[in-house]
Amino acid sequence: NDELIKMSQNPKDWVMPTGDYANTRYSKLNQINAQNVGKLQVAWTFSTGVLRGHEGGPLIIGNIMYVHTPFPNKVYALDLSQENKIVWRYEPKQDPNVIPVMCCDTVNRGLSYGDGKIFLHQADTTLVALDAKTGQVAWSAKNGDPSKGETGTSAPMVIKDKVLVGISGGEFGVQAHMTAYDIKTGKEVWRGYSEGPDNQLLVDDKTTALGKPIGKDSSLKTWQGDQWKIGGGATWGWISYDPELNLVYYGSGNPSTWNPKQRPGDNKWSMTIWARNPDTGVAKWVYQMTPHDEWDYDGVNEMILSDQQINGQPRKLLTHFDRNGLGYTLDRTNGELLVAEKYDPKVNWTSGVDMDKNSPTYGRPKVLDAASTDKAGEDHNVKGICPAALGTKDEQPAAYSPDTQLFYVPTNHVCMDYEPFKVSYTAGQPYVGATLSMYPPQGESHMGNFIAWDGKTGKIVWSNKEQFSVWSGALATAGGVVFYGTLEGYLKAVDAKTGKELYKFKTPSGIIGNVTTYENGGKQYVAVLSGVGGWAGIGLAAGLTDPTAGLGAVGGYAALSNYTALGGTLTVFSLPAN
Ligand SMILES: O=C(O)c1cc(C(=O)O)c2c(n1)C(=O)C(=O)c1cc(C(=O)O)[nH]c1-2
Numbered sequence: 001n002d003e004l005i006k007m008s009q010n011p012k013d014w015v016m017p018t019g020d021y022a023n024t025r026y027s028k029l030n031q032i033n034a035q036n037v038g039k040l041q042v043a044w045t046f047s048t049g050v051l052r053g054h055e056g057g058p059l060i061i062g063n064i065m066y067v068h069t070p071f072p073n074k075v076y077a078l079d080l081s082q083e084n085k086i087v088w089r090y091e092p093k094q095d096p097n098v099i100p101v102m103c104c105d106t107v108n109r110g111l112s113y114g115d116g117k118i119f120l121h122q123a124d125t126t127l128v129a130l131d132a133k134t135g136q137v138a139w140s141a142k143n144g145d146p147s148k149g150e151t152g153t154s155a156p157m158v159i160k161d162k163v164l165v166g167i168s169g170g171e172f173g174v175q176a177h178m179t180a181y182d183i184k185t186g187k188e189v190w191r192g193y194s195e196g197p198d199n200q201l202l203v204d205d206k207t208t209a210l211g212k213p214i215g216k217d218s219s220l221k222t223w224q225g226d227q228w229k230i231g232g233g234a235t236w237g238w239i240s241y242d243p244e245l246n247l248v249y250y251g252s253g254n255p256s257t258w259n260p261k262q263r264p265g266d267n268k269w270s271m272t273i274w275a276r277n278p279d280t281g282v283a284k285w286v287y288q289m290t291p292h293d294e295w296d297y298d299g300v301n302e303m304i305l306s307d308q309q310i311n312g313q314p315r316k317l318l319t320h321f322d323r324n325g326l327g328y329t330l331d332r333t334n335g336e337l338l339v340a341e342k343y344d345p346k347v348n349w350t351s352g353v354d355m356d357k358n359s360p361t362y363g364r365p366k367v368l369d370a371a372s373t374d375k376a377g378e379d380h381n382v383k384g385i386c387p388a389a390l391g392t393k394d395e396q397p398a399a400y401s402p403d404t405q406l407f408y409v410p411t412n413h414v415c416m417d418y419e420p421f422k423v424s425y426t427a428g429q430p431y432v433g434a435t436l437s438m439y440p441p442q443g444e445s446h447m448g449n450f451i452a453w454d455g456k457t458g459k460i461v462w463s464n465k466e467q468f469s470v471w472s473g474a475l476a477t478a479g480g481v482v483f484y485g486t487l488e489g490y491l492k493a494v495d496a497k498t499g500k501e502l503y504k505f506k507t508p509s510g511i512i513g514n515v516t517t518y519e520n521g522g523k524q525y526v527a528v529l530s531g532v533g534g535w536a537g538i539g540l541a542a543g544l545t546d547p548t549a550g551l552g553a554v555g556g557y558a559a560l561s562n563y564t565a566l567g568g569t570l571t572v573f574s575l576p577a578n
């Protein structure tokens with residue numbers, strides 16, 4: 001573990017899918033900076049040979065770069081010192097029947113490294129450990145069962161002598177969990193579920209929510225009957241870790257089904273930020289952002305850890321941009337809620353979070369009747385809810401720069417009509433229970449913004465419009481530049497302080513990957529996967545002529561096919577030799 005922490009502090013490498021344990025996606029490299037980034041050129045490219053959505057980004061360890069793909073989840077090891085020659089490749093055999101069980105395209109968010117191995121969570125939920133030198137399988141573990149609706153899309157995270165990994169299936173009625181496997185053997189060490197009895201949740205009488213013990217079997221009391229057994233709360237987002245506090249952080253997703261009438265109650269602990277001890281799995285604190293979700297606002301988005309001063313006091317913070325459109329800042333030591341503000345002014349399902357510690361509804365969002373799909377009831381179409389189910393932010397991770405103390409957030413600017421309907425549960429079949437259509441906010445035509453956010457005050461500092469959702473991950477650097485990609489396929493560099501666009505280049509396909517940087521042979525490079533897909537690009541990614549296909553109609557994205565086509569490419573940029 002110390003080895004990994006040390007490695008992640010070397011800015012030449014990129015050893016974790018998130019850049020570092022704090023999930024900042026910030027690099028100390030500054031050879032490429034605000035003055036010269038406009039001169040960036042393509043240094044080399046690599047075709048992955050795979051169609052559909054390319055999320056995540058490569059790992060770089062010394063001279064070796066590890067590139068992953070969506071289903072069938074190939075992994076390539078490239079030698080950067082030998083003209084990027086392929087050293088080994090891994091091509092798992094997976095049953096293609098897993099594809100229709102994946103809610104939101106056949107995506108995969110990347111690899112982790114530790115103990116001389118590369119870890120991959122395959123679509124079929126096999127967690128595989130590959131020898132980093134040879135690509136040989138060292139061990140594999142079955143993390144779930146696609147015939148029950150469980151699939152793998154998230155990146156594992158190595159923490160000390162364990163590999164942590166979540167599970168997808170919130171649209172299929174799974175009982176989701178976070179699981180830790182022994183790094184040497186692949187044996188399960190602990191598993192903490194998102195809902196159920198305390199012994200399955202790994203909560204104890206010391207586990208708190210907003211400073212108070214959560215009480216015995218707090219989850220069961222918030223579900224009708226056995227509904228919790230198919231209650232969702234999937235854990236498909238990123239994982240962060242504070243080595244000093246010895247706590248891991250991640251979020252749980254939407255309760256199943258999307259029809260809120262079928263699951264009265266708060267549906268704890270779906271839509272929740274979890275802080276767990278990585279050794280035992282026991283939860284120290286939880287915070288539920290969207291009790292009794294009525295809009296599919298999965299709570300899985302990344303938790304970014306930063307140390308900043310609030311009111312002159314140094315604080316250990318956790319900042320999270322939720323699907324529900326609120327940017328939260330908490331004290332990560334104990335889960336105290338410090339800030340909860342809209343990071344898109346269009347958010348209209350809530351008037352905000354009750355911040356009065358003495359109020360009985362402390363910490364809860366106030367739901368506005370006009371946006372309540374539960375109040376409207378089954379088979380009633382509630383129109384004009386913002387954000388759409390895609391959220392103000394979905395899988396696309398934000399970045400944080402300690403230089404500017406700002407968060408850089410790729411966002412969606414999309415609203416929806418939502419109509420819940422009664423659905424019955426069948427194992428392995430969609431358990432969705434709502435139809436929706438999504439479109440830009442009234443009177444506007446752009447569906448994305450790339451924003452800078454002050455997490456101490458909960459304010460937007462600057463905001464750049466984008467035609468489509470910004471579905472790629474951001475990168476911030478010590479060069480005063482922030483990078484992100486667009487669905488049309490542009491890699492963009494903007495000034496970290498002002499948002500001014502400094503560079504753009506059109507890559508071969510739409511970008512939903514996460515921008516990465518590294519140094520090799522004394523030169524800084526910027527790398528990004530293009531390959532359009534994911535939920536925002538799913539119609540296009542599936543090669544469908546009807547862009548409203550998929551789980552929810554993603555209406556406004558039809559025009560995307562005028563800009564980009566399918567296919568995975570890694571594009572690597574550098575400055576010209578002078
Ligand atoms: O509840 C779940 O299990 C689950 C899983 C996933 C996934 O694994 O990709 C997504 C979602 N939900 C989801 O709601 C969503 O909007 C979404 C977008 C994407 C994507 O990669 O573009 N995945 C997912």
Ligand SMILES: [Ca+2]
Nearest residue numbers: 170253254298
């Ligand atoms: Ca979901």
